[in-house]
Amino acid sequence: xxxxxxxxxxxxxxxxxxxxxxxxxxxxxxxxxxxxxxxxxxxxxxxxxxxxxxxxxxxxxxxxxxxxxxxxxxxxxxxxxxxxxxxxxxxxxxxxxxxxxxxxxxxxxxxxxxxxxxxxxxxxxxxxxxxxxxxxxxxxxxxxxxxxxxxxxxxxxxxxxxxxxxxxxxxxxxxxxxxxxxxxxxxxxxxxxxxxxxxxxxxxxxxxxxxxxxxxxxxxxxxxxxxxxxxxx
Numbered sequence: 001x002x003x004x005x006x007x008x009x010x011x012x013x014x015x016x017x018x019x020x021x022x023x024x025x026x027x028x029x030x031x032x033x034x035x036x037x038x039x040x041x042x043x044x045x046x047x048x049x050x051x052x053x054x055x056x057x058x059x060x061x062x063x064x065x066x067x068x069x070x071x072x073x074x075x076x077x078x079x080x081x082x083x084x085x086x087x088x089x090x091x092x093x094x095x096x097x098x099x100x101x102x103x104x105x106x107x108x109x110x111x112x113x114x115x116x117x118x119x120x121x122x123x124x125x126x127x128x129x130x131x132x133x134x135x136x137x138x139x140x141x142x143x144x145x146x147x148x149x150x151x152x153x154x155x156x157x158x159x160x161x162x163x164x165x166x167x168x169x170x171x172x173x174x175x176x177x178x179x180x181x182x183x184x185x186x187x188x189x190x191x192x193x194x195x196x197x198x199x200x201x202x203x204x205x206x207x208x209x210x211x212x213x214x215x216x217x218x219x220x221x222x223x224x225x226x227x228x229x230x231x232x233x
Contacts, residue, residue, distance in 0.1 A: 013203055013206065013207045014063070014122070014123075015207075016206035016207055016210070016211065016212050016213055017060075017100065017104060017122060017203070017206065017212075017213045017214075018060060018061075018062055018063040019060055019061055019062065019100075019212055019214060020059035020060045020061065020090060020098045020100050020101075020214050021059075021088070021089065021090040021098070021100075021214045021215065021218055022036055022059055022061075022068070023059075023060075023061050023062075023214075024212040024214055024215055025212075025214075025215055025218070027088060027089065027090075027218075028070075028088070034068065034069075035068070035069045035070075035071060036068050036069070036070045036071065037052070037070075037071045037073075038070065038071070038072050038073060038086055038088045038091075039073045039086065040072070040073050040085075040086025040087075040088075041086070042075065043075055043077075043084060044077075046077055046078050046079050047075040047076065047077055047078070047084075048075065048076055048078055049073065049074070049075060049076075050074045050075055050076035050083055051074050052071035052072060052073055052074055052085075053071070053072045053073075053074045053085040054069060054070070054071055054072075055069075055070045055072065055091070055096070056068070056069055056070070056096060057070045057091060057096060057097070057098055058096060058097045058098065058101060058129070058130060059090075059097075059098045059100070059101070060098065060100050060101060060104075060214075063123050063125070064123070064125055065097075065101065065125060065126065065129060065130050070088070070091065072085045072086050072087065072088065072091075073085060073086050089217075089218035089221045089222065090214060090217065090218055090221075095139075097130055097131060098214075099214070099217045099218070099221065100213060100214045100217060101126065101130050101131075102131075102139050103199070103202075103213065103217060104121070104122045104123070104126060105121065105126060105130065105131060105136045105139065106136070106139050106140050106143050106195075106199070107122065107199050107203075108120065108121045108122055108126075109136055109137075109140045110140065110143075110144075110192060110195060110196055110199070111196065111199075116133075116137070116140075117133070143195055144191045144192060144195055145191065147190075147191040147192070147193075147194030147195035147198070148191075148194045149224070150194070150195060150198045150199075150220070151194045151195065151197055151198030151201070152198075152223075153198075153220040153221070153223040153224055154198045154199075154201055154202050154216070154220045155167070155198070155201065156219075156220070156223045157202075157216050157217075157219030157220040157222075157223060158170075158201060158202070158205045158216065158219075160219060161205070161209055161211060161216070161219075162205075162209065170201075170204055170205055170208050170209075171201065171204060202216050202217070202220075
């Protein structure tokens, strides 16, 4: 668990980052053969069910990556013939790994005190089969570009969980990235600080509130601007 650590975690955090949403919340229907079905909501009265859109998605269960076949409900507009399918809250567009895996791998990259290529993953098993170094670099770059928006989405997600109490009570120790991290060659130390604080907030809150990180990530996704096609983590 050395990947979670830089000043913001402590013992017990790994218990709250081990499982994807299909394990911790009733978002999916699990068929007898292990296939996951996501039904979503009908877009409107003129839309009818039109089969399912399949996708192989790697998720986390008990700290280990597992590949599942995900069936996403497809809808067809009876007037225009247009079809759409519902996207689960932990299914990033164009990515075959759930939001929790992307989050954990990017966190290892931005919190490493020894640089990207000497980083330690939150779970060692993520090093193989969950995205190459180049893939993680792309995820990290995208997340850094959206650092402020990601931090705000996470903050709003957490506020909903702690209201009416002030969210600041969870972070008495501060959340700024250590100097040894920011002094690395990042293109924007400001973007790094935004992203680091957002991720650190989520990790601290997951443990303090005893809520799985995957659930909090789903809450953050709901607050992502609808105009954005991709979520930053």
